[in-house]
Amino acid sequence: MLKKEEIFFPYDNIRPNQDSLISGILGSFDNKKSVLTHAPTGLGKTVSILSPLMSKVKDKDVTIFFLTPKHSQHKIVIETLRLIKNKFNVKITAVDFVGKKLMCAQSNIDNLYGNQFYDYCKDVRENKTCDYYNNFKEKTNRIKKELLSEKLVNLNLLNVEDLAVISKNEKICPYEISSDIGKKAKVIIADYNHLLNPGVREHFLERVNKTLSNSILVFDEAHNLVDKCRDLLSVKLSSLNIEYAYNEAKRYGYEELANEIKKLEDIFNSLGRELPINEYESLIKKEQFYDEIDNYDELIVNLKLAVDDILEKKKKSFLFSIANFLEYWQGEDDGYVRVIKKEFYRNKPNLVLSYSCLDPSLITKSLIEESFMLILMSGTLNPLNMYKDLLGFKDNVELLEYENQFPKENRLNLIVPRVSTKFTLRSSEMFKKIAGECANIVNNVPGNTILFFPSYFMRDSVYDAFSLLSKKTVFREEKNMNKKERNELLEKFKEYKDSGAVLMGVSAGSFGEGVDFPGDLLKCVVVVGLPFAKPDLETKELISYYDRLYGDGWNYGYIYPAIIKTLQNAGRCIRSEEDRGVIIFLDDRYLSSQYRRCFPKDMNLQISNDPQDLIKEFFTN
Ligand code: SF4
Known part of the structure; x- marks a missing residue:
């Protein structure tokens, strides 16, 4: 039986799924084996992976890189490390990195684009016109620098924002001091790009004085890896x-x-x-x-x-x-x-x-071969064998799959097959029908609903008819919203949690994943249609490439990516044990076994042509 203090587990109880995941991590570490885990929200993935790893690396020359696709996901890692540190009184040196520009102490850089910022930074360093950098490099500042580094390490594990403020006040470049701390760190929290991008990786590892062979790479939200790697090489x-x-x-x-x-x-x-x-x-x-x-x-x-x-x-x-x-x-x-x-x-x-x-393994293969081990985790890393194939894992990998632990009675998962978004059936009549179905659903939900459409075109085709029928305030996600616009829209939407509003978004848009609506901020998600990739030449080539390599191109290149998006959209609704909500898949194609078999078994999908009664009943119980 696992002992909490031996594996640095900071909570009172280790639940059965956590026990299994922790044991998997411990065993894989001993065998230098990678781990791919499909672990739905609520399992406590971060703590179940970080705790055993910390216990293993504490007196070894091994560093944990915790990598996320979004900066907002760094927070939970810092919080988990703080819990471990405070509970077991262990010294943990960790550092949190984001892009250099976001860490920069200079105040005149907001309008500089990516490469332009790097040129600017290089320029001011070479010309010795950045005081923050000069102070960092100045030999006479060695003691001040060491004191600051010590102070930053000893503070209760800082996130990057706090570190940047303190360093700026001390007139030292936050990026340079973080790199310095990184050399001593056991845990480095960073973005995917830091290690996936071949042009960034070597330089970054050199800065923090680490090698892949002594590094464990943990990829959070790893269902994104396939697309991220492909994008980086396109x-x-x-x-x-x-x-x-x-x-x-x-x-x-x-x-x-x-x-x-x-x-x-x-x-x-x-x-x-x-x-x-x-x-x-x-x-x-x-x-x-x-x-x-x-x-x-x-x-x-x-x-x-x-x-x-x-x-x-x-x-x-x-x-x-x-x-x-x-x-x-x-x-x-x-x-x-x-x-x-x-x-x-x-x-x-x-x-x-x-x-x-077409081939994400062109990036990941070398990471798999050279690193101590990789750990890929996500609530939608399903099917695990597909990720194993596509990313280039061989046999030295453990596949761990878990069921959703949230109470079944807290969710109503419905297929409503009365409409179709199939290309050949699209017409203004069908769009009106979809609008009617959506209005019928949202008008019976006592709170907020998000409707996810496969494209902006389809969302806009449904909008006019829907807004006439909806009794709720309707918001629309705009294409290419920046962070500020996104947050403003979200805040407005959340204000309607009691009277209820509707957000009309797009599956692959700003709100499709990575956005949480805890508690009663969101009561219902409707996924309208299936968010397939455009059936263009690139998609066709992808399917035939995966067919040649893995014999399952249609599923790997077309069906599974759409289902994963659907499940990510659906997952916005229930984020904790107490959350209750309705998830609706609106399209007759969801009835087909071709798609239904891709859903996790624990979804308990029901089929209904009249969802309003079921929705009312669910929310009155
Ligand atoms: S050296 Fe540091 S503070 Fe100076 S421009 Fe570069 S990142 Fe900014």
Whole structure:
């Protein structure tokens, strides 16, 4: 039997699923085996993974990297470490990293874009014009720096915001002092990008003086890993980019370069003309673009030189995106797809050339091979074997799957099959019908509801009819909302928790995952339709690539990703043992065994054509 003090478990009771997960982690650590775990919300994943790991690494030269896709997810890690530290009186050195710009102490950097900020920081360091950096480097400040480092370590495990404020007050660069603490840290909390991005990883590990072979990489919300890795290795170039880059080169006096970019535009246009009539996209070979460009490598060098110069004068350079794309385009064919596509941007035709990665293991394989062990956890890491295959794990991995622990009577999970969002059945009549079903549901919910649609187009097609029928205030998520806009909308929505409001969002949008509505802030989620990827050439190539590699391309490349999004949307409603709520899957396709078998068995799905009575009954009990 596990002893809490031996495994640093800070709570009174270890529940059976926690016991199993902790034992799995302890055994895997001893065998240097990786772990993939599907563990629904409420199991206590973070504590069940961190506690045993802390007990194992405390006197070993091994560091835990706790990596999350969003900064907001760092908080629970810090809180868990504090609990362990205070309960068992153990010294834990941990440091919390976000992007360098967010940690920077300078006050004039808000308007600098990603690369521009890095150039700025490099510049002020080299020219010794950043006092925060100078103070950090100054030998005479060694004692002050060490005292600050000691103070930061001894404070009760700081989050990055607090550390940044204290360092700034002491006039020391927060990023540099964090890197310094990182060298002594047993736990480093960071974003996925710090270790997934091949261009960032090496530099970051060097800064904190760690090696992969002595590092445990814990990936939280790991269902995101497949897409994150693919995105990191994918690039696009559009005719609009080229037009902006041409104008930029002209404006800054790069006449010759502007001529080269003009030639690029001609190549683009002739590739566009080669697209078969009535087709909006086509596969393209590397050579069809590469061979048309004279002095390919020289062009990249000239673009980069111009970028360096232009970034001294303005925030963003369009030439950079061309240089970046040209570099990527020379890459491998295996595991990638090249597509040329006609699109419209603000009613203007836009030709897009893309080089997209199909194979996430191109990033994760080396991490698996080189690290001490990987731990991937999520409430929707389902099916585990798919993640094992796609990310390139071999046999040295433990797969641990758990059921939802929340009381079954606190949730009503319904399939309402009276409508369909199937492409061939879409019509204004069908959209009105969907609006009617949605109104019927939300008008019977005593509180807030979120409706998730597969696309903004479908949401907008339903909106007019729905807003006439809904008795509740209706909010709409906008495309590409920034953090501030998102938070403002959420706060307004939450204010309606008693009278009830409706938020019309999109499955893959801002509120589809990673947003919590604890207590009675959200009573119902309706997932309208199935959020499948566009059935375009990239999706088709993805399916056939996974088919060739794993023999299950249709599920791996199309069905499971949509179901995972659906389950993430559904998961917004019930986040704790006390939460009660209704989750509705609105589409007749949810009846098909092809989709239903992908749902966790513990969902207890019921089918109803008249959900209003069940909803009323659920909320009156
Ligand atoms: S050295 Fe530190 S404080 Fe100075 S610009 Fe860079 S990140 Fe900001």
